[in-house]
Amino acid sequence: MEKIASFTVDHLTLEPGVYVSRIDRDPDTGAAVTTFDLRLTAPNREPVMNTAECHTIEHLGATFLRNHPVWAPRVVYFGPMGCRTGFYLAVFGEVGAEEVLPLVRELFAFVRGFDGEIPGARPEECGNYLDQNLPMARWLAARFIERDLDRADGPRLSYR
Helix, strand or coil, rough: CCCHHHHCCCCCCCCEEEEEEEEEECCCCCEEEEEEEECCCCCCCCCCCCCHHHHHHHHHHHHHHCCCCCHHECCCCCHECCCCEEEEEEECCCCHHHHHHHHHHHHHHHHHHCCCCCCCCCCCCCCCCCCCHHHHHHHHHHHHHHHHHHHHCCCCCCCC
């Protein structure tokens, strides 16, 4: 079997950031979907997110994105990476990391400042509704924003 592209990225040197993971095209129409890796932690060098805070960011992030006044119609998917070092964001269209970066900053600012009942965290709405950690989700969001804004050379936007 051929190795998929994301497994060819050196995860020993990968840093937190916003990366274009892939661009898929419909073979008939040519319509594009861009998938981004939103890396919150340095793989294999920092602790991964626990499932509770990862789950909370998923609920808050999906709700924020699907209600965004500009991007909502373009959002295909937002969810966690299996390795728990970040999230995938898929959007309609061929989009660069620079173009989506303001949205990602907005998303994590929303998570950082969120206070209240987590959307979709009731037993009738979620299959594991008790597995939530809002304080840690807020901390991770704040750290992601700080890392992005503190970099002298700007955020990491490319694998290479």
